[in-house]
Amino acid sequence: MSDDNDAAPELTPDAAERHVDRGMALADRMDLDGALADFVAVEAALRFSHDPAARVQWARSLNGLGFIDLMDAKTARAAVSDPDEETERAVRWGLKQALARFDQSLAIQAEPAYRAYAAGNRAYALALLGRTNDAREAFRRLFAEGGRDAYDGQVRDTERLSVPEDRAVRRLIDDVWHEMGEA
Numbered sequence: 001m002s003d004d005n006d007a008a009p010e011l012t013p014d015a016a017e018r019h020v021d022r023g024m025a026l027a028d029r030m031d032l033d034g035a036l037a038d039f040v041a042v043e044a045a046l047r048f049s050h051d052p053a054a055r056v057q058w059a060r061s062l063n064g065l066g067f068i069d070l071m072d073a074k075t076a077r078a079a080v081s082d083p084d085e086e087t088e089r090a091v092r093w094g095l096k097q098a099l100a101r102f103d104q105s106l107a108i109q110a111e112p113a114y115r116a117y118a119a120g121n122r123a124y125a126l127a128l129l130g131r132t133n134d135a136r137e138a139f140r141r142l143f144a145e146g147g148r149d150a151y152d153g154q155v156r157d158t159e160r161l162s163v164p165e166d167r168a169v170r171r172l173i174d175d176v177w178h179e180m181g182e183a
Contacts, residue, residue, distance in 0.1 A: 011045040013053035020060045030161070032068050039064040052110065059109035063118040066101030069094050070125055077163045092129065099125045116146050124157050127169040135169075139176040151177050 011019070023038030042061035046054045073094030080087050102122035109115045123138035142150045154173050158166040 011042060011054075013046075013051060013057055016042045016046055016054065016057035016061075020057050020064065023061070023064050027064060027067055027071075030071070032071055035064060036068055039068070055108050056111050056114065059105045059118070060114055062101045062105040063109075063114070063121060066098040066105065066118070066125075067121055069098035069101060070121065070128075071161060073098065073128070074161045074163050077165070078161060095125050095129050099129065112145075116142065116150065120146075120150060120153055120157070124154065124169065127172055128165055132172065135172060136176055139173060140180065143177060143180055143182070148182070151182065 019038040019042050023035040023042075026032075026035035026038070039061045042057055043065060046058035046061070049055055049058060073091045076087060076094060077083060077091045083091070099122060102118050102125060105118040106115060106122065109118060119138065119142050123135050123142055126138055127135035139154065142154070146153075151173065155170065158170045158173065
């Protein structure tokens with residue numbers, strides 16, 4: 001077998017955008033396996049691209065992969081009513097992996113709208129990890145930039161595959177929203 005077969009397939013930024021858009025639509029419907037295939041293909045093909053348009057899609061794919069990690073962690077948590085140490089460790093690992101992908105996405109994403117999605121996911125992961133002060137500041141920045149749409153998006157996320165910890169996250173989101181004088 002030659003090394004040529006191991007190379008990631010070539011994707012133009014436009015083709016990558018279609019893959020990421022499809023992955024996002026699948027993730028929104030919670031078809032995470034379908035979304036994973038699209039995000040992985042884009043991430044592998046565009047990893048470390050110097051083309052600004054390609055980097056936008058690479059960053060979006062990283063955000064999508066982080067979202068899948070986040071939902072996988074929530075799925076592991078939702079599977080048990082009283083998590084043992086092993087479950088807690090697996091959930092924390094998944095959330096930390098998601099957080100790393102969101103951080104990487106934010107480090108390379110140049111488009112403000114796409115940055116907002118990754119920033120919102122990052123704030124949510126921080127809250128689920130119990131990093132309340134970091135999450136509070138992240139939500140504050142997110143709401144200052146994105147207003148009501150950002151707030152509504154975060155509320156929707158706490159209702160998606162809800163776990164007991166989402167109650168505390170929702171209180172934090174509402175507290176930050178009200179602190180900012182929004183209602």
